[in-house]
Amino acid sequence: VRVGVGLWTLQSTQAAPSNLARAYLRVPEDARRVEALGYDSLWLAEHRFWYDGWCPQPLVVVAAAAASTERLRFGTAMLLLAQHEPARFARLAVTTAELSGGRLELGVGLGHRDAEFDGLGLRRDRRGARMTDALDVLLASDGCPPVWIGGMAPAALERGATRGTGFVLPQTLYPSEIAEHVATIRGHAAAAGVEPGPIGMVKDCWVVGGAGGPAADEIRERFRWHYREEAGSWWVLKGDSTGFQRPELLDRQLQRVYDTALIGVPDDVIASLNELRDAGVDLVTLRFWFDVTAGDEAWESMALLAAEALDDEGALR
Amino acid sequence: VRFGLRTTAARARHDAVSAERAGFDVVWVDDGACNGAAVAASLAAHTSGIRVVIGARVGDAHPIELAEEVAVADLALGGRTVLAVSPAEGAVDRLSESLDLLLEAFGSHPFRHPGPHWPAPANLAGNVFNLEQRIRVTPPPAQLELPVWVVGAAGRSAANDRALGVVFDVDEAVDEIRAWWRATSTSSPAQVRRMRRSLLWSPTIDGGRLALAAAVDELRELRDAGDLDLVVVDVPAGHGGELADDQLDDLLDDISREVRPRLQLDRLPPGLDEHWVEHRSHHEQHHPEGGHHG
Numbered sequence: 001v002r003v004g005v006g007l008w009t010l011q012s013t014q015a016a017p018s019n020l021a022r023a024y025l026r027v028p029e030d031a032r033r034v035e036a037l038g039y040d041s042l043w044l045a046e047h048r049f050w051y052d053g054w055c056p057q058p059l060v061v062v063a064a065a066a067a068s069t070e071r072l073r074f075g076t077a078m079l080l081l082a083q084h085e086p087a088r089f090a091r092l093a094v095t096t097a098e099l100s101g102g103r104l105e106l107g108v109g110l111g112h113r114d115a116e117f118d119g120l121g122l123r124r125d126r127r128g129a130r131m132t133d134a135l136d137v138l139l140a141s142d143g144c145p146p147v148w149i150g151g152m153a154p155a156a157l158e159r160g161a162t163r164g165t166g167f168v169l170p171q172t173l174y175p176s177e178i179a180e181h182v183a184t185i186r187g188h189a190a191a192a193g194v195e196p197g198p199i200g201m202v203k204d205c206w207v208v209g210g211a212g213g214p215a216a217d218e219i220r221e222r223f224r225w226h227y228r229e230e231a232g233s234w235w236v237l238k239g240d241s242t243g244f245q246r247p248e249l250l251d252r253q254l255q256r257v258y259d260t261a262l263i264g265v266p267d268d269v270i271a272s273l274n275e276l277r278d279a280g281v282d283l284v285t286l287r288f289w290f291d292v293t294a295g296d297e298a299w300e301s302m303a304l305l306a307a308e309a310l311d312d313e314g315a316l317r
Numbered sequence: 318v319r320f321g322l323r324t325t326a327a328r329a330r331h332d333a334v335s336a337e338r339a340g341f342d343v344v345w346v347d348d349g350a351c352n353g354a355a356v357a358a359s360l361a362a363h364t365s366g367i368r369v370v371i372g373a374r375v376g377d378a379h380p381i382e383l384a385e386e387v388a389v390a391d392l393a394l395g396g397r398t399v400l401a402v403s404p405a406e407g408a409v410d411r412l413s414e415s416l417d418l419l420l421e422a423f424g425s426h427p428f429r430h431p432g433p434h435w436p437a438p439a440n441l442a443g444n445v446f447n448l449e450q451r452i453r454v455t456p457p458p459a460q461l462e463l464p465v466w467v468v469g470a471a472g473r474s475a476a477n478d479r480a481l482g483v484v485f486d487v488d489e490a491v492d493e494i495r496a497w498w499r500a501t502s503t504s505s506p507a508q509v510r511r512m513r514r515s516l517l518w519s520p521t522i523d524g525g526r527l528a529l530a531a532a533v534d535e536l537r538e539l540r541d542a543g544d545l546d547l548v549v550v551d552v553p554a555g556h557g558g559e560l561a562d563d564q565l566d567d568l569l570d571d572i573s574r575e576v577r578p579r580l581q582l583d584r585l586p587p588g589l590d591e592h593w594v595e596h597r598s599h600h601e602q603h604h605p606e607g608g609h610h611g
Contacts, residue, residue: 010456021459024392028362048385049449053456056385063355064393067330067362085378092352092386095326099359118444119452120379121435125443236446 006043028068040314066100078109161188326351354386376408384422396459
């Protein structure tokens with residue numbers, strides 16, 4: 001199983017303010033550091049129209065960072081394909097793939113915030129059809145990079161499996177559920193008569209045991225802080241309220257996020273990665289890099305795991 | 318007068334490095350078959366001072382997407398980006414609206430844009446949860462004021478109305494430039510001082526090299542016709558859109574050593590031009606194979 005790290009989102013949040021101009025200039029340096037640690041890939045994500053500046057065009061950042069690295073691959077988990085104009089986006093994807101020397105892994109999803117669609121003059125309830133159109137334009141383009149589809153809704157499975165794309169599984173699956181989802185994907189591909197694509201997964205991750213780094217409980221609290229802000233502001237619960245308006249539902253829904261994070265000493269995390277491999281996962285993006293963790297502590301945590309877990313190719317030993 | 322070089326996506330890395338080394342101020346990449354913002358951002362690792370113009374056609378896609386791409390490229394380039402827009406084929410009537418949306422998007426405040434083509438936010442039926450009445454395009458560019466220029470005669474009045482930089486296209490005659498400059502500097506003298514004036518210039522190549530004296534004379538006349546700030550060297554006519562690497566390096570060298578110095582001041586003190594001529598002939602004696610200085 002290949003092992004990447006993420007997610008570079010370039011936010012300046014209430015909990016972790018940062019100078020965005022400096023943060024962007026540091027991404028190529030961060031990428032060189034991830035490459036030197038031996039990871040397979042560095043992953044970014046996309047959102048728009050949000051107070052913290054969350055990067056709305058991650059491929060432009062990939063174009064800058066790829067020029068500073070030689071081997072490292074770059075991925076998106078996820079890029080909100082249904083929010084982009086299909087032909088314009090296909091050109092951006094192909095340009096970025098070329099500029100990176102074929103080192104782009106394009107993970108695409110629908111997006112879910114009404115405000116993001118509305119700001120661009122799009123209807124959220126038509127995002128599925130738009131996604132299908134954009135995917136077809138993209139996959140028909142010369143030089144299209146490897147495409148991974150996020151989500152496990154029946155329409156997403158159908159869309160991806162019949163086109164032979166990779167899949168990025170939801171991070172909140174328990175190990176026992178993963179093999180079942182992989183089988184579902186392979187079943188759809190077989191029914192469509194296409195070779196199934198690879199399976200990816202993002203996992204929130206932290207390796208403890210370094211000198212002076214935060215303890216596991218402290219990291220759980222920071223993850224909780226991060227997700228409560230995002231889900232509390234964006235998720236729609238019970239059909240009509242934001243997460244913060246339904247705190248009891250918010251915490252219940254987020255419990256899965258906290259429970260499925262990989263937090264522990266290197267051997268614990270390696271054991272979990274082996275479980276993912278055995279369940280059929282080909283590529284894991286370990287999310288060490290949050291607004292509330294970015295910096296020296298995250299570098300130490302990533303280095304601890306890399307030293308114990310990775311082979312020369314950035315895969316699990 | 319500053320100098321720039323217009324290049325293609327395929328040559329951008331080589332040409333940007335060469336242009337910066339030759340002392341040019343600007344490299345220009347077009348957004349077309351390749352994405353201009355991505356190409357611009359990819360130059361961040363290879364250059365450190367040169368400004369990067371993204372030449373984009375607007376009117377055929379949502380301007381906010383372009384605004385986001387350019388803002389992110391500007392952040393990746395540490396604030397070295399310029400956006401030069403021209404109307405896409407058949408989209409002249411959408412240029413003004415595109416410019417207004419781009420300028421709002423490069424601010425750092427929530428706004429509401431009424432349309433007509435791209436109302437933002439659109440408040441469409443079906444979008445119901447936690448909607449905004451005004452949107453904030455994020456992040457803003459690194460620069461507090463990202464330069465937005467308008468290329469070509471078709472967009473000149475839109476540029477004038479917004480006090481944006483103007484770029485005279487390769488096919489615009491010196492008399493047209495002079496007429497625009499006289500009219501605008503008379504009617505809006507305060508505004509015109511804030512409008513950078515640039516020229517896309519396709520030089521004449523004679524026997525493989527730039528015709529130096531003719532180039533200096535031509536550019537002096539153009540400079541004074543429109544009080545130009547920037548000359549962007551386009552690929553010379555008759556070269557199929559491209560020069561070989563060594564031809565391009567010769568062209569850059571000729572412009573930076575023989576043309577650029579003679580364009581900076583109103584006049585040169587007696588003897589300086591002769592001093593430069595002597596330096597060149599001395600150099601050519603010692604490097605008869607041609608090639609570049611340094």
